[in-house]
Amino acid sequence: MEAKNRMAETETLEEFYKHKFVGLSGDAQKAIGDFNVFVMEDISTPEGNSTVEYTRRDFFKISLVSGTNLYHYADKTIKIDGTALLFFNPRVPYKMECLEGNNKGFFCIFKEAFYTEKLRGSLNDLPMFSIGGKPCYLLDDQEQEEVSLIFRKMIKETASDYKYKQDLLLTYVTEMIHYALKLQPANGLVQHTDANARITAVFSELLERQFPIVSPEQRLLMRSAKDYADQLFVHVNHLNRAIKETTGKTTSYYIANRMAREAKALLKHTDWNISEISYCLGFEEASHINNFFRKHTEVSPSKYRMA
Structure with a gap:
């Protein structure tokens, strides 16, 4: 039988790199343990312009996205016209639909172990990752710059030889999560005609x-x-x-x-x-x-x- 539309297996970080980031430099492809961070404009396939993949993933993702988009997650949709901080849960199917041009910004991806091995509690207990949670936070210009600075620190640290870089990267991820918790999540759900x-x-x-x-x-x-x-x-x-x-x-x-x-x-x-x-x-x-x-x-x- 011809193998088409085969049920996808759980997508790993390595598989994510392979099919998503063709043409990256060797340094960019190199994961740091269970964590990595990217600038969207440096990726050959712009983040947010991919096809829908309703598959389980074994990693979390946090994105800072600037552009005009529809963020589809589970059966909900939020329209983003500007900049948003987004949290992607591996248990929830999602799609970023870019409506105008290419998106700009940053994103980091990491396995749950990266976070939970050093900190108590589960990521799934946090409001942006919990069942029925609100994973989208709209940012003004000042907030965009503050979150961008955290991502730039991540990028700088991934290239360093600092012995405790993973601890510092974890601190930056935690800082981003707490930054979002202080904000009001976006409530502008798009009402689909059907x-x-x-x-x-x-x-x-x-x-x-x-x-x-x-x-x-x-x-x-x-x-x-x-x-x-x-x-x-x-x-x-x-x-x-x-x-x-x-x-x-x-x-x-x-x-x-x-x-x-x-x-x-x-x-x-x-x-x-x-x-x-x-x-x-x-x-x-x-x-x-x-x-x-x-x-x-x-x-x-x-x-x-x-x-």
Whole structure:
């Protein structure tokens, strides 16, 4: 089977560098432990102009962005016309949509261990990283310069030979977090003409990213409406209601229908046995796929394969 739209694995810092920052100098590519910092204008692919990637990441990101943008996170959108300090949580899907030209500014990326190994508490407990938190802070000119100075200190320190540079970099990250905590988060959520259609589209993309199944070791990880709601950081009732109002069908219908289509493809185009296909589609017992397949096709997997 052709491997397309394969479900993305958790993206690491190394993978992030590889696909995002083509053409960086050796010094810029070199990560300092679990931390790195960049000037947006120095990146060959401008930050904020990338395509949507609804995948889990194993790192956090803090950005200082100047420009005209729409910041999409989970099922919400904030319009930024000016400068904003943004906090990206690895558990929440997001996209920066640049509306005019290229963005300018800075950003740093780091793993949770960079922060928690030396400081008590979890980043996820902080308001900008917590579930339902507000990760966007609009800045005036003075605030922009003050935050820019913190980023410049980070950049200078990454190039130094100072023995305790990671401790100092951690101090700068903490300073930035406390700077934001003193500000009022942006409340200007964009009211989509059809928010239900938007979250339905995001759900559909997440669903398709799990397919096709290309090896007997690959397994479907999200099989319920709640699994998808958790990925989108919305309540499952909100997801179900949005999809029902947009399409007239249930979330479970779309998940089951896509699983049935994949089961048909695997039965016709691979020589995997029923137990292997059952495992790949997330069933605990081979008998479960027989019941599922009969319900959606009115024939058994074995009869479908022989037809």
